[in-house]
Amino acid sequence: MPELPEVEALAGFLRERLVGRVVDSVEIGAISALKTYDPQPGALRGLSVTAVHRHGKFIDLDADGLHLIFHLARGGWLRWNDTAVKTMLKPGKSPLALRVRFTPRLDDEDDESTPGFDLTEAGTKKRLAIYVVKAPGQVPGIATLGPDPLAESFTQEVFAGILRGQRQQIKGLLRDQSVIAGVGNAYSDEVLHVARMSPFAIAAKLDDEQVGTLYEALQNTLRSAVSAASGKPAKELKDAKRAGLAVHARTGQECPVCGDVVREVSFADSSLQYCATCQTGGKVLADRRMSRLLK
Incomplete structure (x- = not known):
């Protein structure tokens, strides 16, 4: 299971590559992994990624105030693609739980890249969790988190x-x-x-x-x-x-x-x-x- 150091590194990895890009599409491959229903994942399409945060073991992609948040749990992982996979996800047909594609950066006229990432989950115990919310505190696991041990206030x-x-x-x-x-x-x-x-x-x-x-x-x-x-x-x-x-x-x-x-x-x-x-x-x-x- 990825813990604070790996999740912090993943958040930094995504922050460097995604801030300033627009969400092109969001596809759910494992319906059971999606823990919210309103807003729909499709509501993220066309929004710009403004920040990527970590809350405990949760990763939070802030897209113009709408948050795509996920927890990788024990068997989950993020698979990055410099050029997003174009194949449409078929729910229940593979370990893929989520696929997100992005457009070129808005502030770089020479950028023609269209990256993306997949969330996958191995094993039979499916615990990977995906949320689309208006505020991180709407995710129960985030709302009940204790203090971050690397925060300055954690003396x-x-x-x-x-x-x-x-x-x-x-x-x-x-x-x-x-x-x-x-x-x-x-x-x-x-x-x-x-x-x-x-x-x-x-x-x-x-x-x-x-x-x-x-x-x-x-x-x-x-x-x-x-x-x-x-x-x-x-x-x-x-x-x-x-x-x-x-x-x-x-x-x-x-x-x-x-x-x-x-x-x-x-x-x-x-x-x-x-x-x-x-x-x-x-x-x-x-x-x-x-x-x-x-x-």
């Missing part, structure tokens, strides 16, 4: 206030979009590894030093990942993300810090990875799914 004091009184395990809290926007399974693993903290630590029990360490780990991990992803073409972002991960999705490999083996705890539909030496004082966390199987 250590604000972070400490969020953790105060939270009886939740820190791994789950970091992933909770209503608490902190944009961090998912992968980067929560990475942040906790950098902070040398157990994913099962209780947020409210962290002392001031631990809160400070976790805050710095959150900031440094996300900012480094954003920097690494910035400027890369959309098609390269997945590989760039994998290359930068130290523990997430690296079960059985060596921890790059201490050389211990990276371990995993599995859940119903996800898993977390950690280093026992770096994060839990050598204690191996119980894999609850395996424990149930052994009973």
Whole structure:
């Protein structure tokens, strides 16, 4: 799943290429992915792209005040075409969920390019979501977002206030979009590894030093990942993300810090990875799914 760094890079990629262009057409390939019905997607046709924003893991194309917003979820991705594909989408016939085409830039008489992008979704669980709204706050997932961890206003004091009184395990809290926007399974693993903290630590029990360490780990991990992803073409972002991960999705490999083996705890539909030496004082966390199987 793309998280804050990849979504930020995608937003920048689209901003650079689309601001100043007019929407030529919008086609829906997966009706189930479209979560709004008024305005219709066709209402975007003829409008100029004035800005591209990120809200947590959502990307927002502002076209003269009408917003095309999408969330790529676990299996979704954006496929860019310097020259838009002319083939009309047939709903339900492929992994394609959305196709958008654009005209040449209005402010460049020499521009004859007609780019576009597709949104695709792999796998059987279809969670990619597309919205056409008059204001971003009309998207339920955006309306309930917590603060952005890279915003200037997100200080250590604000972070400490969020953790105060939270009886939740820190791994789950970091992933909770209503608490902190944009961090998912992968980067929560990475942040906790950098902070040398157990994913099962209780947020409210962290002392001031631990809160400070976790805050710095959150900031440094996300900012480094954003920097690494910035400027890369959309098609390269997945590989760039994998290359930068130290523990997430690296079960059985060596921890790059201490050389211990990276371990995993599995859940119903996800898993977390950690280093026992770096994060839990050598204690191996119980894999609850395996424990149930052994009973």
